[in-house]
Amino acid sequence: MRINPRLIDKLMRGGLTFQALFTVAILVAIVLIIFVKGFPYVTTEFIFSYPEDMGRLGGIFPFLVSTLFLGVLSIAFATPLGIGTAIYLTEYTKESSLTRCIRFGVESLAGIPSIIYGLFGFIFFVIKLRMGWSLLSGTLTIAIMVLPTIIRTSEEAIKAVPNNLRTVSFSLGATKWETVTRVIIPSAAPGILTGIMLSIGRAVSETAAVIFTMGSSLRLPASIMDSGRTMAVHFYILAREGISLEKAYATALVLIFSILVINILAYYIMHRMIARFS
Amino acid sequence: MNRRLANKENAIRLVLLLFALSSLLFLFIIFIFILSEGVPLFAKVGVKNITMGTRWAPTKGFFGIFPMIVSSFMVTLGALVLGAPLALGCSTYLSEYAGKKTKMVLKPSLELLAGIPSVVYGFLGVVYIVPLIREYLGGSGFSILATSLVLGIMILPTITSISFDALMSVPAAFREGSLAMGATKWQTVYKVVLPAARSGILASFILGMGRAIGETMAVIMVAGNALKIPTSLLDPLRTLTSNIALELAYATGDHRRALFSTGVVLLVIIMSLNLVANFWVKRRVDK
Numbered sequence: 001m002r003i004n005p006r007l008i009d010k011l012m013r014g015g016l017t018f019q020a021l022f023t024v025a026i027l028v029a030i031v032l033i034i035f036v037k038g039f040p041y042v043t044t045e046f047i048f049s050y051p052e053d054m055g056r057l058g059g060i061f062p063f064l065v066s067t068l069f070l071g072v073l074s075i076a077f078a079t080p081l082g083i084g085t086a087i088y089l090t091e092y093t094k095e096s097s098l099t100r101c102i103r104f105g106v107e108s109l110a111g112i113p114s115i116i117y118g119l120f121g122f123i124f125f126v127i128k129l130r131m132g133w134s135l136l137s138g139t140l141t142i143a144i145m146v147l148p149t150i151i152r153t154s155e156e157a158i159k160a161v162p163n164n165l166r167t168v169s170f171s172l173g174a175t176k177w178e179t180v181t182r183v184i185i186p187s188a189a190p191g192i193l194t195g196i197m198l199s200i201g202r203a204v205s206e207t208a209a210v211i212f213t214m215g216s217s218l219r220l221p222a223s224i225m226d227s228g229r230t231m232a233v234h235f236y237i238l239a240r241e242g243i244s245l246e247k248a249y250a251t252a253l254v255l256i257f258s259i260l261v262i263n264i265l266a267y268y269i270m271h272r273m274i275a276r277f278s
Numbered sequence: 279m280n281r282r283l284a285n286k287e288n289a290i291r292l293v294l295l296l297f298a299l300s301s302l303l304f305l306f307i308i309f310i311f312i313l314s315e316g317v318p319l320f321a322k323v324g325v326k327n328i329t330m331g332t333r334w335a336p337t338k339g340f341f342g343i344f345p346m347i348v349s350s351f352m353v354t355l356g357a358l359v360l361g362a363p364l365a366l367g368c369s370t371y372l373s374e375y376a377g378k379k380t381k382m383v384l385k386p387s388l389e390l391l392a393g394i395p396s397v398v399y400g401f402l403g404v405v406y407i408v409p410l411i412r413e414y415l416g417g418s419g420f421s422i423l424a425t426s427l428v429l430g431i432m433i434l435p436t437i438t439s440i441s442f443d444a445l446m447s448v449p450a451a452f453r454e455g456s457l458a459m460g461a462t463k464w465q466t467v468y469k470v471v472l473p474a475a476r477s478g479i480l481a482s483f484i485l486g487m488g489r490a491i492g493e494t495m496a497v498i499m500v501a502g503n504a505l506k507i508p509t510s511l512l513d514p515l516r517t518l519t520s521n522i523a524l525e526l527a528y529a530t531g532d533h534r535r536a537l538f539s540t541g542v543v544l545l546v547i548i549m550s551l552n553l554v555a556n557f558w559v560k561r562r563v564d565k
Contacts, residue, residue, distance in 0.1 A: 009462040016375060019367030023434055024384060027391040030402060030431075084297030092291050105302035111552040112308065112545070113492025115519045119541045120308045122526065123315055144304045151301065175283060177290050198393075205395030208494040208519075212526055232395050236495055239401040252398055263393045267386050 031256060038253030041246050047254065051218055055234060056244050060251055062220035066228030067258075069135055069221065070142060070210065071200040077143035079196060082150030083185070086192075089151075090158045091180055110148035114209040117145045121213035133215030133227040141213045142206060146199035153198065157191020157273070158184060190273035197266035201259050207232045231255045312545060316538030328539055334505050334521075336533040343540055345507040349422075349515035350491055350547075352508065353501070356426025357433055357490040362483050364430075365437035372438070373445035374467050385442065392435035400496030403428035408500055417512035420502030425515065428500050429493060433486035440485055444478020445471060477558045484555040488548060494519040518544045 049059035085102070093099055121141030131137045161184050169179040185192070215227035216237060229237075231251055238248040320328060323341055331342020372384055407427050412419030448471050456466040472479070502514025503524060516524075522537050522544075529537055 005462045005465060009464040012464040012467075013375060016367050016371040019364055020371035020376070020384070023364055023368040023438065024387065026431055027388070027394070027434065030394060030398065031391070033402065034398065081297050081300050084294050085301060088291075088294035088298040092294055102298050102302060105305045107556065108305050108549070108552065109301055109308075111488060111548060113488075113494070113519065113548060115492065115494040115522050116308070116312065116541055116545060116548075118494075119522060119526070119538060120311055123538070124307065124311050128311070144308075147301060147304070175287055177287060201393050205393065205397075207395070207397050208523055211523075232397055235395075235401070236397045239397070239404065240499055245405075248401065252401065255395060256398065259393045259395065260390060263390050267390070 031260075034249060034252045034256055038249035038251075041250035042253050046250055050220075051234075054218070054243055055238055055247055060231060060234060060254065062218065063229050063231045063234045063251075064254070066135070066214070066221055067204055067230040067232070069224075069228070070138055070214070070230055071203045073135070073139040073224075074142035074146060074203050075196055075200055077140065078147045078150050078199065081143075082147055082195070083154050083192060085147075085151045086154035086158055087180055087184075090155055091176065091184065106148045106151050109144070110152075112145075114145065114206055117141055117209040118212040121209060126213055132225065133213065133217075134225045135214060135221050135228050136224045138210050138214030138228075139224075141209055142203045145206070145209055146202055149199045149202065150192075150195045153195025154188070154192045157188035157195070160191065160273075161187045190269045194266045194270040194273070197262050197269070201262045201266070204230070204262070205232055205255070205259055206230075207236050211236070231258075309545075312538060312541050315535055316540075316542035319532060319535040319539045320542070322532075328536075329543060332507065336525075336529070336536045339532075341532075341536045341539065343518065343521065343543065345505060346516050346518045346521050346540070347543065348507055349501075350517040350519070350544075352422055353425040353429055353497070353515065353517060354487050354490045356422060356511075357429035358483060358487055360426055360430030361433045362437055362486065365434050365482075365486070366441055366479065368434070369438045369442035369445060370467060370472070372442050374463070374471060385439070388435050388438055392439065396432060396493055396496040397499075399428050399432045400499035403496065403500040411512065415512055418502060418514060420500060420514045421512045422508050422515055423511045424500045425497055425517075428496055429490040432493065432496065433489050436489050437482045437486040440482035441475070441479045444475040444482065447478065448474045481555045481558045484551055484558070488551050488555070491517075491551070492519060492544070492548060494523045498523060518547075 046059040047064065048061050050061055051063075052058035085106075089099055089102065118141070121137055125131045125137035125140055126133060129137075165183050165187060166179055169183045174182070210230055211233050214230065214233070216229045216233050217227035218229060219226070221228035232255060235248060235251040235255055238244055238251060319341065323339075328341050328343060329347065330344050331340065332344050333340040333342045334345070368388075372381055376384065403424055407424045408419035408421075410419075411417065411421060411424055415423070452470050452474055453466055456470045457463075461469070497517050498520045501516060501520060503516045503520055504514040505516060506513070508515045518540050521540050525533070526537055
């Protein structure tokens with residue numbers, strides 16, 4: 001018997017719609033569970049007080065500060081390198097075996113799993129360079145880890161800058177560098193900023209690469225050479241060692257909330273850029 | 279242009295070139311340091327005794343990671359089997375069936391959800407999936423099944439968003455041609471659009487696999503971390519990544535070197551996966 005193709009068409013449409021809804025539902029459920037379960041425990045006191053008894057009591061203030069430092073400092077290292085690379089690849093050179101080589105390097109860095117970054121940061125920064133478990137070791141490791149994201153997004157943003165802007169700038173007698181700094185970077189800024197925001201998000205949510213380079217000290221880091229614990233690492237330790245389910249949910253809520261805010265901001269900026277050029 | 283300006287431009291070009299080369303430099307030193315710590319043990323104990331050995335007792339001179347290699351592949355495959363069809367269905371719906379408005383809402387929200395930290399997936403796995411398995415299927419609950427489920431959910435956003443891009447890059451003329459010949463929507467999707475996007479879809483699966491096989495902390499939380507080769511879906515397991523993370527903090531001497539050897543094996547697997555994915559993506563662009 002031949003089944004009516006129109007019937008199959010209807011069935012498949014239904015099936016695919018269900019799959020899409022199911023996928024989104026799972027992911028939304030994850031966020032909702034964390035928000036509902038964590039909400040009662042997230043108080044201003046939880047955010048602004050110090051942990052007591054390994055995190056069983058008290059708050060997450062030092063972890064919030066460590067997370068902020070890690071995010072900001074790793075971006076401070078990675079951004080100049082990333083934007084510089086993107087400018088070189090798009091404005092200062094033609095496609096050649098050298099650029100292919102550089103692109104291969106960027107792609108490979110992007111594909112390396114975070115635990116390998118953790119191993120590398122541990123042996124290189126912590127042990128060989130004698131930085132110990134410190135904010136500095138963690139920051140440098142994460143900076144290398146997020147570099148490919150910044151390079152890619154900046155490259156795409158710079159490529160999207162209309163060519164006539166360059167032509168006009170050159171015809172007014174501007175040098176290449178003047179064109180880059182005064183015309184191209186300002187026009188590509190929103191796209192570049194998107195990449196930076198996404199990278200901060202990755203730094204904030206990372207665990208494996210951070211725990212072996214920054215350590216997991218409960219104290220507020222007093223300097224860049226001190227160990228510190230990020231919110232993601234704290235959450236991992238709370239959950240893995242079964243220290244406190246309530247505090248784990250609460251920490252996860254603050255963590256997810258920060259990441260969602262960072263990512264939403266990134267998409268908002270990207271959207272404005274797309275609107276500007278089309 | 280006067281000479282001073284030209285010199286300045288050349289200096290800038292040079293600095294930017296150095297910046298661009300930094301990525302290659304980082305890749306190089308990462309490889310050098312992982313290899314220089316990990317390879318000596320291969321020379322000392324033998325590649326076969328490490329990659330094919332089944333006993334891991336690093337303080338007693340046994341460095342077999344074969345069970346972990348097997349476990350890593352099993353959970354990755356499990357994640358793919360559970361996650362890939364769902365993700366592909368989702369991306370097909372988004373690119374072929376969804377209206378513009380739905381697309382505008384669903385695509386960015388999926389990408390936002392890709393930002394959920396992996397430890398959160400692991401945590402919810404421990405709280406919800408592990409007890410469910412323990413209660414209804416038996417065993418401790420910490421198992422291949424639990425790990426595959428957690429990883430399968432974790433790779434949903436990755437596969438969906440990359441295969442969506444592959445589907446969107448199929449020219450509209452393909453669809454119009456098929457529909458004009460009287461094919462139904464589903465016939466068009468199944469016989470024209472999906473085959474045309476095949477290589478991009480495969481690449482998305484491989485990148486999803488890369489994410490699953492590289493995941494560490496979420497896996498530690500739900501896998502049970504036992505050292506045997508798992509023989510059933512309900513057996514606990516230890517992957518290559520968790521082996522490193524579980525022991526690195528206190529390992530010394532040959533034990534620590536063995537963890538770097540584990541890293542070398544992981545790196546080889548990941549690099550091969552990436553090469554295959556790149557090959558597929560490139561072929562799609564060339565076509």
